[in-house]
Amino acid sequence: MKRTLLELNVNGELQQAPTRPTATLLDVLRDGLHLTGSKRGCDQGVCGACTVLVDGRPARACLMLAVDCQGRRVTTIEGLNESGEAAAVQQALAENGAIQCGYCTPGIVVALVDLARAGGGASENDVRRSISGNICRCSGYVKIVEAAVSLLGGKASDGR
Amino acid sequence: MDYFRPESLEEALGLLAEIPDARCLAGGQTLVAMMNTRIVAPPRLVSLRDIPGLDQIEALPNGGLRMGTMVTHETLMNLSANGAHRLLPETARQIASPAIRAFGTVGGALCHADPAADWPTALVALDASVHVAGIDGKRREPLAEFLVDALTTTLEPGEILTHIEIPPPGQTSAGAYVKFARVEGDFATVAVAVSLSLSGPTCEAIRIAVGGCSPVPTRDDAAETGLVSTELSEADMQAVGNSLATAIQPEDDGRASAAYRRMVVPGLVQRAITLAHDRASEARI
Structure with missing residues (x-):
């Protein structure tokens, strides 16, 4: 299939990558730009391991066509690392023993950074909702939720 | 490509x-x-993302709403709406997860016409119609007619669903979207959307759509008409729930058996009508 040169704004820099027209953003991030923090789990938008920010909103990199991301701002886990925005979330996860195999962790971190950006404290329910699209097969989520509530919780739990 | x-x-x-x-x-x-x-x-x-206006929601002079096909679930989740139109944020909230809601669109969902999806059911209950543009002109069609079968609409090759229009909410109106799914954010095993308006204590108009149980959302005209001018008693709600459980054409699938769906429908219908009724009553006071 014909390759075209794509220009994408990734982590604040314009990057060029030769791309098949049907490539997803995840394909280009991992294989073209070697940003392998975003993981490929299902390629169906179900698992959340590839979660990135597109124009500041959480997005499934596997469900965005790369070519349709031209003109948009893409922020990956690497970008959040470099800017330091992920640090607090990562530390909370580490301190609470919320990381096992780690495959879901970049997606979880991006989702929780999005929740933290909203500001104003988060209940346990808010946390569970914010990571409801991120599947973790190790933890049973309890430690992840505890970590997020310890960092962001104003109201520890609102019951439901 | x-x-x-x-x-x-x-x-x-x-x-x-x-x-x-x-x-x-x-x-x-x-x-x-x-x-x-x-x-x-x-x-x-x-x-479609650079076509101006398709991501906008417009309040119409008559109190109705017109939204572009590219309006996202997230935008509708944050919509401040009146009366029965509050069914929109309530439905959007229950769709998938934050990342899907941020980019998935209402028009995309209607054109895909998945029987277990949320928008077809909710928007049929709201009596929505769709605006379709083709190279030979435009047409407007009730959503209930646009949805022909599972994954099938009246959209012809070359046509674009451009807007969705919702009539004004009744004076004392409310809606409810109640979804039964395996986990939060999953496709519906059974979903019920209700839009109703009250005149004093009695039901003035009501539309009930059941999703996840048939190729397209199921309504029962006669049962709805039977509810008009009642006070929506438990017996009234049971009757309409039972008739909808008969009207659906469920299949066995990975989410539930057909028989199970028939068992769930009456209770869910009752829950949705009760919710909407309570909300409209509160608005009346």
Whole structure:
């Protein structure tokens, strides 16, 4: 299939990558730009391991066509690392023993950074909702939720 | 595959007309997943995201709403609406997860016409109609007629669903969207959407749509008419619940058996009517 040169704004820099027209953003991030923090789990938008920010909103990199991301701002886990925005979330996860195999962790971190950006404290329910699209097969989520509530919780739990 | 991102509707229609199997790309949250598994391989994609106005929600002079096909679930989740139109944020909140809601669109969901999806059920209850543009002109059609069968609509090759229009909410109106799913954010095993208005304590008008149980959302005209001018007693609600449980055409699938769905429908109908009724009563006081 014909390759075209794509220009994408990734982590604040314009990057060029030769791309098949049907490539997803995840394909280009991992294989073209070697940003392998975003993981490929299902390629169906179900698992959340590839979660990135597109124009500041959480997005499934596997469900965005790369070519349709031209003109948009893409922020990956690497970008959040470099800017330091992920640090607090990562530390909370580490301190609470919320990381096992780690495959879901970049997606979880991006989702929780999005929740933290909203500001104003988060209940346990808010946390569970914010990571409801991120599947973790190790933890049973309890430690992840505890970590997020310890960092962001104003109201520890609102019951439901 | 080639890809275009036109900046006008006319240009988009022209691009679609050139290749019969060309597809529109809206939020991509279903189409790209299908492309990844090679269920579909469109020879051309026409992205709708640069066409002005398609991501806007407009309040109409008569109190109705007109929303563009590219309005996302997230936008509707944050919509401040009146009366029965509050069914929109309540439904949007229950769709998938934050990342899907941020990019998935209402128009994309209607055109895909998945029987277990949320918007077809909720918008049929709201008596929505769709605006469709083609190279030969425009048409408007009730959503209930636009949805023909599972994954099938009246959309012809080359046509674009551009807007969805919802009539004004009744004076004392409310809605409710109650979804029964395996986990939060999953497709519906059974979903019930209710839109009603009250006149004093009695029901003035009501629409009830059941989703996840038939190729397209199920309504029962006669049962709805039977509820008008009642006070929506428990017996009234049971009757309509039972008749809807008979009207659906459920199948066994991974989520539930057909028999199970028939058992769930009456209770869910009652819950949704009760919710909507309570909300409308509160608005009346």
